[in-house]
Amino acid sequence: xxxxxxLVAAVKKELKSAQMTYADLARALGLAESSVKRMLxxxxxxxxxxxxxxxxxxxDFAELARRVADAQPxxxxxxxxxxxxxxxxxxxxxxxxxxxxxxxxxQMTAAYRLTDAExxxxxxxxxxxxxxxxxxxxxxxxxxxKTFRWRPHGPVMQYFREHVVLDYFGGGFDGAGEHLQLVHxxxxxxxxxxxxxxxxxxxxxxxxxxxxxxxxxxAEVEGxxxxxxxxxxxxxxxxxxxx
Numbered sequence: 236x237x238x239x240x241x242l243v244a245a246v247k248k249e250l251k252s253a254q255m256t257y258a259d260l261a262r263a264l265g266l267a268e269s270s271v272k273r274m275l276x277x278x279x280x281x282x283x284x285x286x287x288x289x290x291x292x293x294x295d296f297a298e299l300a301r302r303v304a305d306a307q308p309x310x311x312x313x314x315x316x317x318x319x320x321x322x323x324x325x326x327x328x329x330x331x332x333x334x335x336x337x338x339x340x341x342q343m344t345a346a347y348r349l350t351d352a353e354x355x356x357x358x359x360x361x362x363x364x365x366x367x368x369x370x371x372x373x374x375x376x377x378x379x380x381k382t383f384r385w386r387p388h389g390p391v392m393q394y395f396r397e398h399v400v401l402d403y404f405g406g407g408f409d410g411a412g413e414h415l416q417l418v419h420x421x422x423x424x425x426x427x428x429x430x431x432x433x434x435x436x437x438x439x440x441x442x443x444x445x446x447x448x449x450x451x452x453x454a455e456v457e458g459x460x461x462x463x464x465x466x467x468x469x470x471x472x473x474x475x476x477x478x
Contacts, residue, residue, distance in 0.1 A: 239278035242285070245303045246275065249292050263291035309380035310365070317364050318390040328394070330357040331366060335383070337449055340373045381442050382435065403462065412459065427465075434463045 250260060257275075261268040264287055274280055280288075289296050313321075321331050326349065333343050340354045355373055362369040368376045385391040408415035422430075441461050448456055 239280070241303050242280075242299075243275050243278045245299055246288055246292075249294060249299070249302075253292055255292070260288065260291055264288070309383075310378055311380050311382055312384060312386055313365070313379075313389075315386060315389050317366075318386060320360075320364050321366075322390050322394045324357075326353065327357050327360055328391075330354060331361055334358070334361060334367055334375060334377065335379070336445065337377075381439055403460070412457070431465055434465060437461075438463055 250256075257271050258268045261271040264271065264284075266274075274284070285299075286296060289299055292299075321328055329347065330343065330349075338346075340351065340358070343349055343354050344351055358367065358369050358373060358375060361367045362375070365378060368378055370376060385395075404415075406413075438461065
């Protein structure tokens with residue numbers, strides 16, 4: 236739960252859903268309607284009062300807290316500090332990438348040399364960092380949006396530039412479902428952002444398909460990594476030849 240304002244908003248939403256007025260809530264709490272309005276306006280509610288409101292709404296506090304958490308805006312980007320925490324440990328980075336792909340604890344331990352205890356430890360760290368909300372039975376809820384991306388000049392992308400880029404582009408891109416194409420051209424500066432938007436939509440389509448195909452059998456899916464990029468750039472060897 237992030238702020239009192241979030242809690243108040245959740246209470247108001249539950250009141251509306253239950254078709255309960257401020258007057259109804261006031262009677263259930265033994266307060267004047269004006270006191271209830273003032274309490275919700277100020278967000279001045281001790282836990283005992285929140286418990287009483289939950290009883291009036293016939294909802295337990297844990298459920299209300301979950302709904303508050305679910306209503307939080309999803310992150311499109313982490314802070315540099317959060318990213319630094321992720322890249323401090325290769326295993327933590329691996330688990331972070333796996334949770335972004337929706338993997339379960341069982342899938343991670345089956346695919347990698349990780350014990351249940353290790354994965355649980357790293358899931359707890361990702362919960363503290365803010366990437367997931369760890370739930371019972373070691374399940375989790377992602378706190379990042381489908382449009383999430385690592386910071387362009389942040390610690391994670393720096394890690395990938397140093398350790399991953401050459402490995403990735405060293406492949407032949409000649410397998411089933413693989414493709415590499417370099418296209419160069421000069422286009423209007425005004426139109427360039429539109430192409431970036433198309434790339435972002437393609438990334439969202441890929442992410443959505445990943446979610447849809449989670450119901451397929453393991454033998455029917457394969458892991459792919461989609462890299463999308465567009466920048467104003469010229470090969471350095473060519474730049475040196477310019478007049």
